[in-house]
Amino acid sequence: MQSEAPGRAVATSVSPSRLDPMQAHPATSRPADTGRAALSRVSALPLDSFRVEHLDMQVRRALSAEGVADELALADRLAGDPRARTRFRRSIAVSVTGPFRDPQQFALLAERLLPPLIAQGGRLRVWSAGCADGSELVSVGTVLDRLGGLDRAYLLGSDLLAENIARATRDEADLPPALRARLRWEHRDVVATPPPSGRWQLVLCRNVAIYLTRAAQEQLHRRLAAALAPGGVLLLGRAERIAEPAAAGLVPAGPHAYHRAA
Numbered sequence: 613m614q615s616e617a618p619g620r621a622v623a624t625s626v627s628p629s630r631l632d633p634m635q636a637h638p639a640t641s642r643p644a645d646t647g648r649a650a651l652s653r654v655s656a657l658p659l660d661s662f663r664v665e666h667l668d669m670q671v672r673r674a675l676s677a678e679g680v681a682d683e684l685a686l687a688d689r690l691a692g693d694p695r696a697r698t699r700f701r702r703s704i705a706v707s708v709t710g711p712f713r714d715p716q717q718f719a720l721l722a723e724r725l726l727p728p729l730i731a732q733g734g735r736l737r738v739w740s741a742g743c744a745d746g747s748e749l750v751s752v753g754t755v756l757d758r759l760g761g762l763d764r765a766y767l768l769g770s771d772l773l774a775e776n777i778a779r780a781t782r783d784e785a786d787l788p789p790a791l792r793a794r795l796r797w798e799h800r801d802v803v804a805t806p807p808p809s810g811r812w813q814l815v816l817c818r819n820v821a822i823y824l825t826r827a828a829q830e831q832l833h834r835r836l837a838a839a840l841a842p843g844g845v846l847l848l849g850r851a852e853r854i855a856e857p858a859a860a861g862l863v864p865a866g867p868h869a870y871h872r873a874a
């Protein structure tokens with residue numbers, strides 16, 4: 613994870629949608645486990661949804677870092693060592709982020725994507741899916757403040773890792789009250805579970821799908837597209853695109869950005 617936003621905001625945690633690894637006491641591997649099944653269970657991560665090349669690389673690194681010979685031994689190590697488990701989880705989920713990451717995307721938001729959404733009037737619901745430590749959502753809130761749209765905004769950040777949500781919640785205390793008051797955080801697997809209820813004027817899902825299998829990417833993009841309000845905007849990361857936007861009811865709205873057809 614990279615550095616924090618200068619201030620971070622208030623938050624409300626929603627019940628975790630899956631086992632909280634910080635509370636869990638995973639059993640060591642079972643005789644019938646394959647290495648990957650044991651790692652998935654012990655890490656409480658849906659390893660099946662991650663690309664095999666990414667998994668292979670992170671598992672190889674973990675074997676070497678933890679000094680164990682194979683995946684079952686690694687699972688046993690993770691089961692007995694919470695810090696090793698956290699290291700492994702973070703390496704798989706990849707929590708790299710930072711304030712105003714990829715500034716050209718924030719320029720696009722400020723100059724082209726957000727002004728029409730603000731001009732519509734009414735509630736402005738923004739969801740950062742895969743928010744890591746919350747820097748991305750706080751950055752959007754800062755832009756909204758500058759554009760005069762913050763007082764109508766509802767800003768939700770969600771992430772697979774409960775520890776990221778705990779961090780976002782903790783750090784928000786430093787944010788200006790007007791921004792803190794708009795922020796909410798929740799623990800959510802955006803591939804395995806439906807989106808949070810309601811329709812969203814802006815969904816950011818940047819640098820999440822790149823680590824996922826093709827099937828998980830398609831599932832994720834379908835879900836995100838369906839969660840948009842008519843005219844709502846989906847912004848992906850700089851290395852991401854939707855192969856057939858029209859099939860999901862989307863039209864291109866800029867580099868790596870899509871509108872939901874009204």
Ligand SMILES: C[S@@+](CC[C@H](N)C(=O)[O-])C[C@H]1O[C@@H](n2cnc3c(N)ncnc32)[C@H](O)[C@@H]1O
Binds near residue numbers: 706707742776
């Ligand atoms: C590389 S970070 C990107 C953070 C931020 N969107 C950005 O671009 O700066 C990827 C984030 O996606 C989260 N993530 C990965 N798989 C997820 C899933 N199935 N559901 C929710 N979050 C997920 C990770 O925990 C991590 O915090």
